[in-house]
Amino acid sequence: MEHPIHAFLRGAGRDGRGRRLADVLAFDDGRLEAVHDFIQWLFPLREPSRAVPGSPVLGEDEAAAIRADPAAREGLRAALDRMARFYADTDDWLVRFDHNHLRITRIITAVRDLLGREEAARFHAALLARNAAAGGPVNAESLRHWERALGAA
Template sequence: MHPLIAFYTGTGTDHRGRTLSGILAFSNTELESCHDYIQWLFPLRDPSPYNPEAPTLDEDVIQAFQASQELQNRLHHALLRMLQFYGIVMRETPQGFELLLPSDVSELHWLIPDNHNHRRISRMLASLKMLGLEAHVSAMWQGLQKLALTYPQAFSPATITHWRLAAMGMDSPM
């Protein structure tokens, strides 16, 4: 079984012996300071320069995620936890999903140009798109655009470009 499938089904661990549920139980401080879990939660085709031990996606894994409601549900929960960490809520509506942005952003530590969390968000968008959660990607992209329009000083133009490319399913080097 591919390591990502084992990790997401709860039968395997990441390269440090952590389970999906264990990582999702991290405190916000742990999510911020630890940098080698995001590649497991939101894998991509290309190896990560930050965590070369993390496995990458191949066509079989992509198809497995796209075909499995269980894997998609677990990916959805990983996304919700990361959005909670970012101070954002995603809710399901009859039309799909939408992001609820906080009215007070003073606690959002990542709203500064070139924050490393911007790269994480790019990874999340690209991974979710490949793994079949396109409605989630659309909602995230719409919410991120609103956030960027409201707080333009918080994001570099390069960040917005990377997010747009990731949401479109195009390669983004970020």
């Protein structure tokens, strides 16, 4: 039996709300900002979400299955591309404190674990450049969390 996050990322399954990967990737920027229960499916972690109880938790077997499946990796890359565009095209997260800072930590961690450090580092670098261009409004603690997420083994 295919694991639920794996199936979702490869486009064959649905998230807890019945959405397919393509549905979530089609969200406009306003919906990405306002909806809070999709990010755990796009960028799964090994620990439960404190923000959205009941969200899926990535097990080691499922992580290995995602890493071994080209379709699931492509789904994850599509999610990363969509979120990179969101952060490039919006400014609301460029403040001292914002829920997107937690999302960014999650994205960096999941991408590092499932696609590799190089892809996570590219995303991280783009965020740092965007923050710097905006005058560096993101708080130092969030920046440290992002750096730790990138560097964790």
